[in-house]
Amino acid sequence: MNIIKLDATPSTNDFLKALLTNQFVENFTVVTAENQTSGRGQMGAKWEVESGKNLTFSVLVKDVLVEITSIFHLNVLVAVSITEALQRFTISNLAIKWPNDILAENKKIAGVLIENSLKSNGEIFSVVGIGLNVNQKNFDDLPKATSLSCILNHDLDKEAVLVSIIQNLKRNVALLQIGDYDKFWEAYNQKLFKKGIPMPFEDKNGVRFMGIIQGVTANGKLEVLLDNDSLKTFDIKEVQMLY
Ligand code: BT5
Structure with a gap:
């Protein structure tokens, strides 16, 4: 696994996107930051975390959009890959809030920001940015947020959680590429927050x-x-x- 580990950067999505403009970057390259100083959410929202406690990272997924009919398929895949990893770390009360917030015990534990770009040679690069609260305990400024350690009452090895998510994502992208999308969509809908209420x-x-x-x-x-x-x-x- 090719992981670029940074101490601090404004946004891992921006770092990875800048890297793509001036060098070859392998598929599934990961950029992580201990401290992300200007983390971004959707439509100008901010992603705010305590330095050193959480996972803030971006993964390059090349050309998956060429093979699928909707950008949303990648969102579904990423959300399901994260929930599968969280289940492995014994988090059970999980929901996916449309379009791609991950909730645990009704509070937001992870957010996803996917940014796509078309290269001049026709390749499509998807930068999949994931913020996952791991060992942060204080969420006074974000009352609707939680972390793995808030739920499990112990700290976790961030790298192990990261590796689990990336492995799931790789496997699920491979399944998507052979047309196996429906089961992800079913898993997504099955976990859909507030469905039927x-x-x-x-x-x-x-x-x-x-x-x-x-x-x-x-x-x-x-x-x-x-x-x-x-x-x-x-x-x-x-x-x-x-x-
Ligand atoms: C998201 O946006 O949830 C996408 C967040 C993606 C962050 C990753 S970190 C690595 C990569 N680099 C980046 O610059 N970004 C990505 P959205 O659905 O718009 O939600 C943003 C909202 O979530 C904020 O307005 C807050 O209400 C809430 N929020 C902010 N920080 C949070 C946190 N740590 N935990 C839970 N909720 C948070």
């Missing part, structure tokens, strides 16, 4: 409504049953869950 949502115009999540479609849209019994699908930017 009435809950409030807010649409992109700020209008609040009640609905019941039915599942996520193969191309990544959230399917919600509305009060008037109609089914509606939402894109990532179209709706927010209020929980």
